[in-house]
Amino acid sequence: MKLHNFSAGPCILPREVITKASEALLDFDNGLSLLEISHRSKPFVDVMDKASDLALELLGLEGKGYKALFLQGGASTQFLMVALNLLEKRAGYLNTGTWADKAIKEARMYGDVYEVGSSKKEHFNYIPKGYDIPSDYDYFHCTSNNTIFGTQMKSFPKTDIPMVCDMSSDIFSRSLDFSQFDLIYAGAQKNMGPAGTTLVVIKEDILGKVSRKIPSMMDYKIHIDKSSMFNTPPVFAVYTSMLTLEWLKNLGGIKAIEKVNEMKARIMYSEIDLNPLFKGYSAKEDRSNMNATFTLINDDLKETFETMCQEAGIRGLNGHRSVGGYRASMYNALSIDSVKALVEVMSELESQA
Amino acid sequence: MKLHNFSAGPCILPREVITKASEALLDFDNGLSLLEISHRSKPFVDVMDKASDLALELLGLEGKGYKALFLQGGASTQFLMVALNLLEKRAGYLNTGTWADKAIKEARMYGDVYEVGSSKKEHFNYIPKGYDIPSDYDYFHCTSNNTIFGTQMKSFPKTDIPMVCDMSSDIFSRSLDFSQFDLIYAGAQKNMGPAGTTLVVIKEDILGKVSRKIPSMMDYKIHIDKSSMFNTPPVFAVYTSMLTLEWLKNLGGIKAIEKVNEMKARIMYSEIDLNPLFKGYSAKEDRSNMNATFTLINDDLKETFETMCQEAGIRGLNGHRSVGGYRASMYNALSIDSVKALVEVMSELESQA
């Protein structure tokens, strides 16, 4: 049976990427496994360089003063590193949900953190708009896509201070002017690869402005100087991310995948809206193209619906424990066919009811 | 041609582990790749639990108040976390080389760090002995095996303060009373698995004694409370580590592999000593069973020796740039045959010369 994997992350990856990664485990460099070679060997240094170059190229940030790093520790470690490297006195954060909330909590250890906007009172079902960002803040931090609540920032504020964005769940999924951001970070495990590495794209000139001493492993400058090889990098996760970025480039890059992602989202949200058995969770204008959150209006249908999904090969549809209901994550590697399969089950449920 | 992989890390892993990891990429959970499933799903939670249990079991630390964690960031992040979590006022470090040196440098940010002993003046070619550890220090830190210089601590000091040990390059290779340590850490990429995860084994009762606030991702207590799942773990590296620990258990555990490791070291060092063309780098009594460092006495033979090695399928023998010469890393997964192949080339060189 063909499986339709709607998991929120770690999540579906392109099958050809998985196949190539599996082959590299058996033989990557003249009989040696990808796992058995020195990270300082030319074959792996080439992988790291290529992954970094591809990231900048796909984002349209080549030759614009940015560096791409592949680090460990997940996006959660970036909550901390951003503040350690950039927060001298005060910073502004947009609170759009759990992840932004955690970023705020970590940053508070290092300076004054102000929530310039928050949708907490509405349980994060929309993106705050029309907020001010004081120009004497060290930086502004936002989360482009809220993976849990299924909201997505459709536009970003204009500001002269550095703009930092957690793009963990929608990087490489849509065209943006990425040069409006000064620091972008994303855990690999959605649109970029397996869990175990985090992409950080930094405009170099924002660094070196805080007075504190930064521990080596937390210091962006050190990682830039050492081209992500200050210590042993997560070889497998970097290699598989490189394969995924190559796959995306061969497909036509962000512009090409964006079209597919828009089509998937349109099919999905049309069904949620038109089908009287379901309703969407988040404000229509802020709906995420990556994570569609919705609920059954009549809970009695839960078991039937979930059994039908299971039988149709649909996996990973359960909503996050803090929201409940369902979440259809439609990352880059998910095909339109999978969305159609889900929508078919939803409309089949309607005709039965 | 059969390859003999003496790489210092990342390094050789058991072939059956690599094969199983490669298969899990294609199909781990009813058609889904290991990379595509939620880390909160039962199949992966089982992997994490099993990896942690196996680590404690192999070290003989079950039921003794220890927890095993699989974290990100490499051993280099532990240099920092150890100090953040344990250093209130002062700590003693034994300086046996580059890695200890780096651990000291990171710890100095958080308190007074004293080198209770150091072999720096002799370019770290021996292990200092007979040093004192003041009983009012917060902890004592040592590095069981120096990967670069090829020295290994054959015994450990008796002390009443917590003992912390970086075992990155010899964990699971020899029998020790592991309960003499209160915190053990090791990057996976030598004896335990692929780069991308770090094992931390902690006696829980040493935690909670510092007054500083610790960032979430740096806090051992948080990782213990969340069973290494505070954030998305490095799924592939943890799974492959679990496979390697299973392999070791099936082989008979540390006691069994220790015998093989001793045999490999005896063969290797005998040749270094008896062959007049080579000499060892480190003090005989402190020689590492994991990393044998040696040089050619006559540099003119360099090209011939290296060509012969290449032709015999010997890989990864070059010494670290800070020592030069050669380094034969003989981790758990390296077979005796590989050591014999190297020794054969060395004696063949002698008969030609």
Ligand SMILES: Cc1ncc(COP(=O)(O)O)c(C=O)c1O
């Ligand atoms: C938007 C966002 N930020 C941060 C995180 C945390 O990432 P990690 O688990 O890699 O630390 C997630 C995880 O899903 C996320 O979706």
Ligand SMILES: Cc1ncc(COP(=O)(O)O)c(C=O)c1O
């Ligand atoms: C003894 C020792 N400690 C620490 C490290 C650093 O490990 P990582 O690269 O995982 O940070 C190494 C790396 O080889 C090592 O051999």
Ligand SMILES: [Mg+2]
């Ligand atoms: Mg700007």
Ligand SMILES: [Mg+2]
């Ligand atoms: Mg509806």
Ligand SMILES: [Mg+2]
């Ligand atoms: Mg003790």
Ligand SMILES: [Mg+2]
């Ligand atoms: Mg000799």
